[in-house]
Amino acid sequence: MEAFDPTPPAWTLGATHAFNFCCPRCRSTPMAATNVWINRRSPVYTEDRRRKWQEFYRCQCETAWWAWSDERPPAEWAKEQNCTEDDRET
Structure with missing residues (x-):
């Protein structure tokens, strides 16, 4: 599976929106993901005309x-980012 494949893989169907850019279950960063898929076919445009995409991860x-x-943290903070217990999705 290629991250930029136009067809979404089956594992993305039940994905949960994680608001802190880490796994909502174990709080691992995207670097620990075993699979990645970026939905580049459906960008969303912000008020300032910037594009954003959904990035899917299988932890x-x-x-x-x-x-x-x-929502991705700046590169210099990525290693310092910690999802706390309060950040978990329910």
């Missing part, structure tokens, strides 16, 4: 989650 714990590309 090593088998949880499928997604976040908007503009």
Whole structure:
């Protein structure tokens, strides 16, 4: 499976929106994902005319989650980012 394949893989169907750009179940970062798919066929445009895409991840714990590309933390903070217990999805 290629991350930019136009056809979504089956594992994306039940994905949960993660608001903190990490797995809502185990709080792993996208770097720990076993699969990635980016929905580039349906971009959303923000008020300032920027595009954002849904980025889907299947975590090593088998949880499928997604976040908007503009929710990704800046690179210099990515290693420091911690999802806390309060950040988990229910």
